[in-house]
Amino acid sequence: MSDKTPIIVWFRRDLRLSDHPALSAAVEAGRPLIPVYIHDPDADDPWPTGAAGRWWLRHSLAHLADALAAWGAPLLLRQGPEAATLADLAASCGARAVFCNQVAEPWRQAQDIAVSESLARRGVGMAFFSGSVLFDPERLMAGRERPWAIFAPFWRRCLSLPPPNRPLPVPSAPATPPGPAALSGPSPHALLDAWRLVPERPGGWDGLAAAWTPGEAAAQARLSAFLDDTASDYQQQRDRVDRPGTSCLSPSLHWGELSVRQVWHAVSDSLEREPDGGADDASRRAFLRQLGWREFSTHLLHHAPELPSRPLNPRFGAFPSQSDPNALAAWQQGRTGYPLVDAAMRQMRETGWMHNRLRMVAASFLVKHLLVPWQDGAAWFWDGLVDADLANNSASWQWVAGCGTDAAPFFRIFNPVLQGRRFDPEGALVRRFVPELASLAAAHLHEPWRVGRGTPPLQYPPPLVDHSWARQRALAAFRSLRPEAESESL
DNA sequence: TGAAATGTTGGGGCG
DNA sequence: ACGCCCCAACATTTC
Numbered sequence: 375m376s377d378k379t380p381i382i383v384w385f386r387r388d389l390r391l392s393d394h395p396a397l398s399a400a401v402e403a404g405r406p407l408i409p410v411y412i413h414d415p416d417a418d419d420p421w422p423t424g425a426a427g428r429w430w431l432r433h434s435l436a437h438l439a440d441a442l443a444a445w446g447a448p449l450l451l452r453q454g455p456e457a458a459t460l461a462d463l464a465a466s467c468g469a470r471a472v473f474c475n476q477v478a479e480p481w482r483q484a485q486d487i488a489v490s491e492s493l494a495r496r497g498v499g500m501a502f503f504s505g506s507v508l509f510d511p512e513r514l515m516a517g518r519e520r521p522w523a524i525f526a527p528f529w530r531r532c533l534s535l536p537p538p539n540r541p542l543p544v545p546s547a548p549a550t551p552p553g554p555a556a557l558s559g560p561s562p563h564a565l566l567d568a569w570r571l572v573p574e575r576p577g578g579w580d581g582l583a584a585a586w587t588p589g590e591a592a593a594q595a596r597l598s599a600f601l602d603d604t605a606s607d608y609q610q611q612r613d614r615v616d617r618p619g620t621s622c623l624s625p626s627l628h629w630g631e632l633s634v635r636q637v638w639h640a641v642s643d644s645l646e647r648e649p650d651g652g653a654d655d656a657s658r659r660a661f662l663r664q665l666g667w668r669e670f671s672t673h674l675l676h677h678a679p680e681l682p683s684r685p686l687n688p689r690f691g692a693f694p695s696q697s698d699p700n701a702l703a704a705w706q707q708g709r710t711g712y713p714l715v716d717a718a719m720r721q722m723r724e725t726g727w728m729h730n731r732l733r734m735v736a737a738s739f740l741v742k743h744l745l746v747p748w749q750d751g752a753a754w755f756w757d758g759l760v761d762a763d764l765a766n767n768s769a770s771w772q773w774v775a776g777c778g779t780d781a782a783p784f785f786r787i788f789n790p791v792l793q794g795r796r797f798d799p800e801g802a803l804v805r806r807f808v809p810e811l812a813s814l815a816a817a818h819l820h821e822p823w824r825v826g827r828g829t830p831p832l833q834y835p836p837p838l839v840d841h842s843w844a845r846q847r848a849l850a851a852f853r854s855l856r857p858e859a860e861s862e863s864l
Numbered sequence: 865t866g867a868a869a870t871g872t873t874g875g876g877g878c879g
Numbered sequence: 880a881c882g883c884c885c886c887a888a889c890a891t892t893t894c
Contacts, residue, residue, distance in 0.1 A: 785894045786866050
């Protein structure tokens with residue numbers, strides 16, 4: 375009666391072996407394993423992975439293939455529509471089950487239902503395992519009429535729940551032989567090259583390669599380094615854009631090289647192991663809170679699938695923003711004339727990443743100083759960030775634009791000069807990414823238009839807009855909106 | 865997870 | 880000694 379048909383383990387946004395519930399369950403079933411990743415270039419995907427994301431994916435898949443080969447079940451790479459590809463694969467190896475971990479985006483879950491129905495018609499069952507969040511968005515809702523709209527009580531509630539399950543170890547390699555050898559084809563590395571996941575782009579991808587090592591092993595090394603070197607002073611250092619004060623785990627979390635449970639437990643274990651009741655604890659809690667924002671964004675998107683495209687606050691439907699190709703291009707290329715903003719935009723261009731504080735400053739500048747729709751900025755970040763994540767990106771842009779739930783008030787307008795002085799005081803970040811300013815004294819670095827006459831002209835543009843003029847214009851635009859649902863309270 | 869405008873206070877220079 | 884002004888420094892309000 376024992377079923378010896380193989381199980382297909384479908385990797386998607388979980389490019390790891392540890393804490394991989396679908397993989398562990400398949401191993402536990404004691405049947406041959408067939409790990410597969412499917413690339414569908416013609417997928418009807420409302421938010422196809424951006425360029426930097428594809429760069430990461432390309433390299434992370436190579437690492438996953440190596441890791442799975444060493445572990446004992448080589449990764450298959452297949453191209454084509456998901457349902458048909460899985461069905462063909464199942465037919466050719468006699469599999470009757472596909473295991474996979476859930477992916478959070480609502481449209482993805484709708485596709486999963488379609489895939490699983492299609493497979494069911496061919497006698498192949500699908501099993502979904504808990505995915506990429508700490509808490510299930512549906513269960514966290516329980517007993518409430520509405521989804522959580524404010525972060526603070528949301529996170530308080532999360533912290534009051536029983537903690538998420540402990541992460542699973544890498545399962546021991548399957549005792550049974552891997553799937554039929556006939557399934558093997560060209561080496562994964564050759565296939566990955568043939569897939570051309572990484573688009574050509576001017577300037578190439580060397581900057582990303584210099585800055586990052588994708589893959590589970592490197593992700594775990596980053597997590598360890600963060601715990602050893604950075605976590606205990608996180609609260610003090612995280613806003614310093616010129617220092618490595620953040621974890622840089624976001625791309626790994628997006629691609630599932632680490633599960634958020636692993637990160638959560640690693641940090642809370644260190645809290646319990648070395649409690650000092652003081653600054654170190656506060657730092658670790660502050661970091662956990664950042665995981666909370668990720669969780670909050672994911673839950674928001676789950677309950678409000680329009681998050682990426684429409685303001686959650688309907689009041690902002692009438693906001694007088696205007697797509698402005700010239701202003702948008704200047705911002706994208708890092709030529710706004712505000713050093714901190716330009717350094718931020720070039721940091722993303724060159725490394726595929728931008729410090730969180732800079733994301734706020736740069737986004738605020740586009741939305742408030744230039745009055746460009748936040749969706750235009752979100753699209754650029756989506757393409758340029760290795761950690762681009764639909765929920766985080768959309769929720770954060772809405773937060774900055776003031777149109778989300780629990781968003782920053784619109785009148786909170788960052789002054790790029792003051793932010794620069796405060797968070798890049800010696801100008802190290804600006805010097806690095808805006809080399810044409812590197813020779814300026816720190817005193818002038820964030821406002822180069824004030825250097826005295828008689829100095830040689832800089833190869834650097836004057837400010838695209840005057841700060842205080844732009845600030846007044848943004849405030850006026852905000853005032854033009856119908857007041858906040860005052861009628862509701864009557 | 866701001867910043868600017870406005871208000872208040874208190875010390876010191878000075879007639 | 881006294882009142883007056885100036886203006887940091889800080890606090891509060893407003894956008």
